Amino acid sequence: MDNRHSTGDTARVPRVSFVSLGCPKALVDSERIITRLRAEGYELARSHAGADLAVVNTCGFLDSAQAESLAAIGQALNENGKVIVTGCMGAEPEKITARYPGVLAITGPQQYESVVAAVHRALPPRHDPFLDLLPPEGIKLTPRHYAYLKISEGCNNRCSFCIIPKLRGDLVSRPAADVLREAERLIAAGVKELLVISQDTSAYGSDVKYAASAWKGREVRAKFLDLARALGELGAWVRLHYVYPYPHVDEVIPLMAEGKVLPYLDVPFQHAAPAVLRRMKRPAAQEKTLQRIARWREICPDLTIRSTFIVGFPGESEEDFRLLLDWLDAAELDRVGCFRYEPVAGALANELATAVPNAVKEERWHRLMGHQQAISARRLRRRVGTRQQVIIDEVHGPRGESDAAGAGAPTAKGRTRGDAPEIDGVVHVASRRPLRQGEIATVRIERAGEYDLHGTVVGF
Numbered sequence: 001m002d003n004r005h006s007t008g009d010t011a012r013v014p015r016v017s018f019v020s021l022g023c024p025k026a027l028v029d030s031e032r033i034i035t036r037l038r039a040e041g042y043e044l045a046r047s048h049a050g051a052d053l054a055v056v057n058t059c060g061f062l063d064s065a066q067a068e069s070l071a072a073i074g075q076a077l078n079e080n081g082k083v084i085v086t087g088c089m090g091a092e093p094e095k096i097t098a099r100y101p102g103v104l105a106i107t108g109p110q111q112y113e114s115v116v117a118a119v120h121r122a123l124p125p126r127h128d129p130f131l132d133l134l135p136p137e138g139i140k141l142t143p144r145h146y147a148y149l150k151i152s153e154g155c156n157n158r159c160s161f162c163i164i165p166k167l168r169g170d171l172v173s174r175p176a177a178d179v180l181r182e183a184e185r186l187i188a189a190g191v192k193e194l195l196v197i198s199q200d201t202s203a204y205g206s207d208v209k210y211a212a213s214a215w216k217g218r219e220v221r222a223k224f225l226d227l228a229r230a231l232g233e234l235g236a237w238v239r240l241h242y243v244y245p246y247p248h249v250d251e252v253i254p255l256m257a258e259g260k261v262l263p264y265l266d267v268p269f270q271h272a273a274p275a276v277l278r279r280m281k282r283p284a285a286q287e288k289t290l291q292r293i294a295r296w297r298e299i300c301p302d303l304t305i306r307s308t309f310i311v312g313f314p315g316e317s318e319e320d321f322r323l324l325l326d327w328l329d330a331a332e333l334d335r336v337g338c339f340r341y342e343p344v345a346g347a348l349a350n351e352l353a354t355a356v357p358n359a360v361k362e363e364r365w366h367r368l369m370g371h372q373q374a375i376s377a378r379r380l381r382r383r384v385g386t387r388q389q390v391i392i393d394e395v396h397g398p399r400g401e402s403d404a405a406g407a408g409a410p411t412a413k414g415r416t417r418g419d420a421p422e423i424d425g426v427v428h429v430a431s432r433r434p435l436r437q438g439e440i441a442t443v444r445i446e447r448a449g450e451y452d453l454h455g456t457v458v459g460f
């Protein structure tokens with residue numbers, strides 16, 4: 001028998017360690033690079049020290065993220081010595097080489113081919129046609145039952161606080177059929193929930209004039225609504241992230257009411273004071289936005305709205321800030337994240353008005369978070385007594401924590417249709433029978449804490 005392809009051969013498998021920093025979009029980039037490297041026969045090492053080469057996928061969005069990225073590069077150099085840098089910070093290579101002239105290569109965001117080429121140069125692949133098989137669903141860094149689905153790169157907006165268009169360029173949408181094929185492969189591989197992401201999800205397809213592509217004998221346009229509908233037909237949960245508040249977002253709400261996509265909207269409103277929104281170069285129609293939110297909830301009463309805001313934006317007055325708090329009272333959003341404004345180098349916003357002192361930013365951040373906490377808690381309590389579908393993320397027991405009867409019943413952590421992984425709350429679930437990760441159970445909600453819910457499985 002010919003044993004040339006057995007693993008006990010002479011050439012050692014090349015091993016690469018990988019650090020992925022930044023947002024879910026960067027995580028998808030990492031998944032793509034890793035998929036490709038694994039397909040070519042590279043192995044992933046758990047530590048830099050145990051690898052032949054380290055790749056660091058950096059984030060350059062805020063100064064604090066850049067500092068974290070530089071620290072990660074330094075650590076990889078110390079522990080391994082052979083380091084390739086990619087990701088958002090790669091768009092400004094001089095910042096990296098000034099501090100670490102010894103890095104082997106620097107590539108920018110989405111430059112998968114360049115990263116892989118750099119890895120080939122530094123650590124040639126061991127060709128083995130028997131081992132170099134690419135699982136059709138790719139290698140995912142997220143748990144198996146949910147996956148991020150990136151539908152476009154770049155952004156055509158020019159929000160004055162953001163340098164992403166500079167780093168990542170203008171909007172480039174993937175053909176709808178490509179996105180749908182990837183979604184189908186992921187679902188075939190066990191994914192139960194698709195998290196649709198991009199810099200600006202609702203602008204999807206505007207760069208290609210909503211061109212249609214062929215999918216299962218029909219044409220699907222590269223349009224936010226059409227793609228959401230087609231994804232919703234695949235049988236998995238579909239969650240929409242980073243939806244810029246364009247008027248046409250209203251069209252997707254009926255799909256949520258019909259249960260085609262999850263009744264969940266992640267819309268970064270960023271502020272409510274018209275003067276601040278104008279300086280941010282964001283849509284500034286806060287009254288209209290309140291009416292739209294009310295209308296969305298009329299059409300889809302289960303809708304969960306998550307948003308993010310920036311406090312301490314240049315020129316933000318106490319009055320602007322109070323207006324934001326009042327707006328939050330009226331909007332009654334379910335989940336809110338808040339950032340203190342950071343003067344990212346190169347952002348237009350820094351030149352528009354006087355900077356807000358750090359102490360004021362800090363004070364406003366605490367006020368906003370405290371203010372919203374009461375609203376979010378009130379919204380969460382409305383779910384007590386209802387039955388919710390819950391996707392199971394983590395299981396414990398049956399010999400884990402005991403139930404009230406002391407019988408050592410299985411417990412788990414999951415999420416309702418209104419909770420995105422990693423950013424929203426969870427449901428602590430008790431169950432009579434063991435649960436499986438990725439399973440969707442019907443849970444009666446019995447109690448609400450500040451962020452999380454507690455309940456018992458009543459059906460599957």
Ligand code: SF4
Pocket residue numbers: 155156157158159162163164165199200244
């Ligand atoms: S929409 Fe998002 S990515 Fe685009 S410029 Fe604004 S903040 Fe940046």
